[in-house]
Structures are given as structure tokens and as C-alpha cells.
Amino acid sequence: MSKINFNKEQLAVIEQIDNTIEASSLEAMFGRTIDDLSLDDLLSLLKIANALYRSSTQIVSDNIYDSYIAELKSREPSHPYLSTIEPEVTSDSKTVVLPKKMLSTDKAYSFDEIKRWIDRLLKAAKELDVNESNILIRVTPKLDGYAAYDDGKTLYTRGDGIRGQDITRAFTKGLKVAENGVRGLGPGEIVIKKSYFDAFLSDTFENSRNIQAAIIAEKKVDESIQKAINKGACVFFPFSLIENQTSHFKDILSDFDHIVEKIWNSVDYDIDGVILEVTNDVIKQHMGATRHHHRWQIAFKVNAESAEVKVLKVVPQTSRTGRISPVAELEPTKLSGATISRVTVHHYNMVKTNRVGPGAIVQLVRSGLVIPKIEKVIKGAEPELPDQCPSCHTHLIWEADHLVCPNKTDCPAQTENTLVHFFRTLANNDGFGPKVIEKLHLYSIKRIHEIYAIPKHQYLTFGFGDKTAQNLVDQLRASLEIEIEDWRFLAAFGVSRLAGGNCEKLLQHHSIVELFDLSVDDMVKVDGFANVSAEAIVEGLVNIREEFFKVYNLGFNLAVTPKRSEQVNTQSPIAGKIIVFTGTMTQGSRGDMEKHAKALGAKVAKSVTGKTSFLVTGEKVGENKINAAKDKGVEVMTESQYLSMISS
Numbered sequence: 078m079s080k081i082n083f084n085k086e087q088l089a090v091i092e093q094i095d096n097t098i099e100a101s102s103l104e105a106m107f108g109r110t111i112d113d114l115s116l117d118d119l120l121s122l123l124k125i126a127n128a129l130y131r132s133s134t135q136i137v138s139d140n141i142y143d144s145y146i147a148e149l150k151s152r153e154p155s156h157p158y159l160s161t162i163e164p165e166v167t168s169d170s171k172t173v174v175l176p177k178k179m180l181s182t183d184k185a186y187s188f189d190e191i192k193r194w195i196d197r198l199l200k201a202a203k204e205l206d207v208n209e210s211n212i213l214i215r216v217t218p219k220l221d222g223y224a225a226y227d228d229g230k231t232l233y234t235r236g237d238g239i240r241g242q243d244i245t246r247a248f249t250k251g252l253k254v255a256e257n258g259v260r261g262l263g264p265g266e267i268v269i270k271k272s273y274f275d276a277f278l279s280d281t282f283e284n285s286r287n288i289q290a291a292i293i294a295e296k297k298v299d300e301s302i303q304k305a306i307n308k309g310a311c312v313f314f315p316f317s318l319i320e321n322q323t324s325h326f327k328d329i330l331s332d333f334d335h336i337v338e339k340i341w342n343s344v345d346y347d348i349d350g351v352i353l354e355v356t357n358d359v360i361k362q363h364m365g366a367t368r369h370h371h372r373w374q375i376a377f378k379v380n381a382e383s384a385e386v387k388v389l390k391v392v393p394q395t396s397r398t399g400r401i402s403p404v405a406e407l408e409p410t411k412l413s414g415a416t417i418s419r420v421t422v423h424h425y426n427m428v429k430t431n432r433v434g435p436g437a438i439v440q441l442v443r444s445g446l447v448i449p450k451i452e453k454v455i456k457g458a459e460p461e462l463p464d465q466c467p468s469c470h471t472h473l474i475w476e477a478d479h480l481v482c483p484n485k486t487d488c489p490a491q492t493e494n495t496l497v498h499f500f501r502t503l504a505n506n507d508g509f510g511p512k513v514i515e516k517l518h519l520y521s522i523k524r525i526h527e528i529y530a531i532p533k534h535q536y537l538t539f540g541f542g543d544k545t546a547q548n549l550v551d552q553l554r555a556s557l558e559i560e561i562e563d564w565r566f567l568a569a570f571g572v573s574r575l576a577g578g579n580c581e582k583l584l585q586h587h588s589i590v591e592l593f594d595l596s597v598d599d600m601v602k603v604d605g606f607a608n609v610s611a612e613a614i615v616e617g618l619v620n621i622r623e624e625f626f627k628v629y630n631l632g633f634n635l636a637v638t639p640k641r642s643e644q645v646n647t648q649s650p651i652a653g654k655i656i657v658f659t660g661t662m663t664q665g666s667r668g669d670m671e672k673h674a675k676a677l678g679a680k681v682a683k684s685v686t687g688k689t690s691f692l693v694t695g696e697k698v699g700e701n702k703i704n705a706a707k708d709k710g711v712e713v714m715t716e717s718q719y720l721s722m723i724s725s
């Protein structure tokens with residue numbers, strides 16, 4: 078089909094239906110063959126073609142329109158559009174303007190596209206004079222549910238991104254916000270836990286989309302769906318509360334598959350990709366948006382391939398933390414363009430209960446570049462469970478689902494992997510890979526600070542050549558001199574639950590040295606740390622304390638993470654304000670509201686003073702308290718007034 082040119086009337090109709098799309102790109106889209114259209118393109122075309130038809134300015138023949146519909150049916154047989162074509166387009170009277178535009182997300186299907194996107198970020202950073210070390214990228218699972226927007230009062234469908242429909246009734250039916258979150262957190266998705274769907278709903282419903290449709294429909298929901306809502310298996314998941322990982326862009330580039338895989342497997346919901354976005358507000362503003370999508374954000378999507386493969390044997394490997402990883406050796410199999418001959422099984426309890434032994438047949442799935450994983454065991458076989466650490470032969474013990482080597486002080490595998498992890502995480506030097514570390518370990522070098530103390534002539538006695546020895550000495554000096562972020566340095570010590578993202582969050586509030594004196598109570602005050610993590614981190618820091626300071630005192634060139642207070646989110650209406658919350662909140666816990674307010678750049682105080690900007694009152698707040706605040710010139714507002722203010 079040849080390229081189309083819209084006339085004036087047609088452009089007016091398009092503008093009314095969807096003004097997030099550029100007319101020129103739409104014209105080009107109509108010109109493409111169906112196979113070249115993404116699902117989103119296809120939907121846009123259907124919507125526009127349908128609207129033009131209805132406004133008597135038909136642009137494609139009925140045949141072509143029908144072929145679009147047929148294509149959508151074949152790609153997504155139960156796509157909501159197929160059942161909602163009429164109401165979406167014709168019931169204009171029932172749509173309302175969304176409080177905020179909901180743009181769509183640009184998509185990438187290859188690592189090369191991601192690299193090009195990062196190049197654009199770097200270009201923007203350069204123009205703005207933003208240091209490369211401050212370019213962090215947040216990676217979030219892309220939930221595959223029903224998109225909606227919650228302003229605290231009303232829940233809207235995404236509609237065309239400008240106008241949607243009021244579906245607040247979903248909350249009236251008892252739908253909760255995920256993670257005990259409050260109402261009013263903006264865009265998100267209505268989703269259903271995969272495990273719950275498989276266990277309780279898959280007999281009745283073909284897929285989770287039918288359930289999402291029922292939740293937002295006007296009529297009462299089926300009893301089994303009501304139960305899923307009541308049990309919290311169906312929720313509205315605001316994007317801001319979804320599990321995520323923030324990494325430096327260099328780590329995204331060097332460890333892309335691994336990071337994507339981790340995020341991909343981090344939630345129990347249907348996912349159709351991961352979203353990458355730059356966190357720096359200045360860069361975001363500079364890059365801005367097209368009418369269709371934000372330029373500072375991109376979705377990485379992949380098409381999964383699977384195969385049934387025979388397990389040859391399962392080999393135990395001791396990790397840095399002492400956990401024993403079961404690695405299944407497979408009959409070599411081609412999947413998504415690569416030959417796969419081994420795959421890590423989640424843990425030994427899985428080996429045991431799912432009988433992943435020699436001769437077992439497993440279904441292997443690989444989504445694009447992501448490391449393959451075992452989707453399910455088709456036919457089990459007697460598993461082999463090791464009773465000794467393959468490295469130090471200590472008797473293994475069970476800790477929850479894992480077999481663990483309890484020898485924390487003298488297990489070669491744990492020692493070597495810890496050292497390798499350190500240098501790999503620093504990522505500013507070369508040479509200290511597994512081979513070199515293994516050799517050093519043979520000569521009883523077990524600690525990081527010991528490596529830094531090795532003089533050149535000693536490398537020669539260890540059997541390294543003169544050139545290699547000089548190179549290793551030079552590399553160590555470089556690792557001290559080249560500037561690295563303090564969060565990366567801390568993450569290199571490999572404390573459990575202290576990977577880069579968490580290190581950075583803590584260092585936004587405390588200096589690296591102060592962290593070692595924090596109590597569990599101090600740590601949970603930092604947004605994003607629950608008690609369990611805080612306890613593990615405090616204990617982990619105690620364990621590395623001595624070694625940490627020996628290494629720290631060697632004089633690394635650390636770039637200090639900017640403190641949170643220095644990078645206030647100036648866009649939010651409460652940025653820089655001092656807020657006191659009082660009384661019982663009805664739309665979520667007070668703790669969550671306080672955390673959210675801090676995230677929007679506000680300071681949260683416990684009691685009202687003359688400096689307080691707002692007093693937000695829940696239920697059961699005494700008249701005296703309110704009057705006292707007003708006397709001090711403090712603006713008093715209810716919970717719902719507050720929620721509508723922050724969502725505006």
C-alpha cells in the first residue's frame with residue numbers, strides 16, 4: 078500500500094481521538110505492510126481507521142480494516158480492543174480528561190537499540206555538563222496488566238492517553254493498592270498474581286485479561302474473582318511501588334543480560350518486558366517527550382523461545398556467599414540463536430523436589446538475550462544431592478531452600494569468589510580475574526588488602542612473568558587512582574543486600590564511614606529499607622568492618638554520592654515543604670504516606686511548629702490540635718485534599 082496523506086478534516090478527527098501521535102508517522106504507518114507493524118502501531122491504526130470511518134472520512138477500505146482486525150486476533154486473541162471497539166471510540170460522553178497525560182513507552186527489541194538510547198542519554202548529559210558518574214538507570218518490570226491512573230479520588234482507564242473512563246468502581250469492589258500502598262500514586266496496572274491465577278483461576282478463565290476486564294466492568298464480579306480481590310491476589314500496582322534496580326549506565330551496558338534477567342524474574346505477575354529510565358531529573362527535563370512517549374524511558378521487549386532438553390548431570394558450585402548453586406549440564410541445544418549447554422537451577426530444594434537429576438527432561442526458555450532458565454520439569458529423575466562443599470569438603474547444611482557451606486573463614490571457593498567480585502565490581506582495572514585470584518590464593522593470599530600489599534618481586538616468585546607482574550602492580554595503582562563512586566566501592570565488598578542500588582540509597586543519607594555505626598532503627602528510617610534487610614545489612618557491615626577499613630585506608634579516589642537533601646525534586650508541589658501527618662489515614666498507612674512525601678522532596682516532621690507548611694489530618698484529630706496549627710499560620714488539610722494536591 079502506498080503512503081497516505083491526511084486531509085484537514087481527517088487530521089482534525091485524529092487530533093480528537095489521539096493527539097499523542099504525529100500525523101506524519103501515522104501516515105508512514107498506514108503505508109507499511111502488516112508484518113512490520115508492532116502491536117501498538119496496529120492498535121493505533123485500528124483506532125484511527127475506525128474513527129475516520131465513523132466520521133465519514135474513511136481512509137482505508139473495509140478489506141484493509143478487516144485485515145488489521147484479523148491480524149490483531151491472530152497476535153492477541155483476547156485483546157481487550159476486540160471486545161471494546163464500540164465503547165472506546167463512540168461513548169465520548171463517558172470519557173473524562175486524565176489528570177495527567179499517560180504517554181506510551183518507546184520500545185526496543187535488541188541490545189543495540191538500548192545502546193543507541195544510552196548514547197542519546199550521554200549526549201544530553203554532555204550538553205548539560207552532567208558528570209557521567211551521575212547517570213543512573215532504573216530498571217523496572219513492565220507489568221502486562223490493564224493500565225490505569227489513580228489520582229486518589231478517581232481511577233481512570235488509560236484510554237487514548239488523554240481521555241479515559243472512570244473505573245473507580247474497581248476500588249469499590251475491594252481492589253487494593255499493591256504493597257500496602259496508598260491511593261493517589263498515579264499510573265499503574267491492574268494485575269493478578271501468576272501463581273494465584275494458575276492455582277485457582279486457570280480452570281475457569283483462559284487468561285488473566287478476562288479477569289481484568291471483569292474487575293473494571295460495571296456489573297458485579299464472579300465469586301472467584303471477588304475472592305482473588307479480597308485475598309490481595311488482584312491489585313492495582315502503581316509503577317512507583319514496583320520492585321526495581323538502579324544501576325550505573327556502564328553496568329547496564331556490561332551486565333545487561335544479567336540485570337534484565339533478575340528484574341524479569343523479580344515479580345509474580347505477567348511481564349512483557351522491562352522498562353529502563355534515567356533517574357536524573359535534569360536529564361529527563363532536557364530530553365523531554367514526543368507526543369507519543371518520553372525520550373528518557375524505553376521498554377526492552379523480547380520474544381521467548383523454548384525447548385525440551387535432557388539434563389546430563391547437575392554439578393554443585395560454591396558461591397561467594399557459601400550458597401551451593403546447582404548447575405545443570407544439558408544436551409547442547411540451540412535456542413534464540415545460541416547453543417545452550419548449561420543452566421543454573423534456582424536452588425537445591427528445587428533440584429530435590431522437582432527431581433532435576435541425570436536423565437530428567439526440562440523445558441528451557443530463553444527470552445531474547447536473557448540467560449535461559451528452566452520453566453518446568455517435564456519428566457523428573459532421581460536427583461543427586463551433594464553432602465560436602467565441592468571446594469573445601471565441609472559438610473553442607475540446609476538454610477531454607479539452599480544448601481550452604483558453613484565454612485565462612487577457610488573455603489577456597491568463597492574466598493576466591495569474594496576477591497573476584499571485588500575487582501569486577503570496581504570495574505576500573507584489569508587483570509584480577511578468576512585465574513589470577515586462584516593462583517594468588519594458592520600462595521595464601523586471602524584478603525583484598527593483602528593483594529594491595531604484594532610487591533612486584535613477589536609476583537615473580539608466585540610464577541608470574543615479568544610483564545604480567547608489572548601489569549598487575551600497575552592495575553592495582555590504577556584502581557586506587559581512577560575515580561569511582563563510593564556506592565560502587567561499598568558494593569564491591571559483597572555484603573548481602575548491599576548491591577549498588579541499596580548502597581546508593583544509603584549513601585544519599587549517610588557517609589560511607591557513618592554507615593558502619595548505624596543501628597537497624599537508623600537504617601529503616603531511610604526510604605526503601607525494611608527491618609529484615611536492615612538487620613542483614615547491619616550484620617554484614619559488622620562482618621566486613623575490619624577488612625573494609627584496611628582497604629578504605631589505602632586511599633581510593635572515591636566520588637561521594639550527593640546527599641538527598643541536595644537534589645530536591647523541584648517539580649512536586651510539596652518539594653521543600655515541611656509536612657506533619659496526624660490522625661488515622663483511611664487510604665493507606667501513615668508510614669507509607671510519609672515515605673512518599675519524602676520521595677516527592679518534602680521534609681516530614683513529627684510535631685507542628687511555626688515552620689510547618691502543611692498539617693495533613695486523617696480521622697479522629699482533635700479540634701484543639703487543628704486550631705493550634707492554624708494559630709501558627711500552618712495550612713491544615715484533609716487526607717483527600719492532600720492527595721489531590723500531590724497528584725495535580
Ligand SMILES: [Zn+2]
Pocket residue numbers: 395466467468469470471482483484488489490491
Ligand atoms: Zn566450602
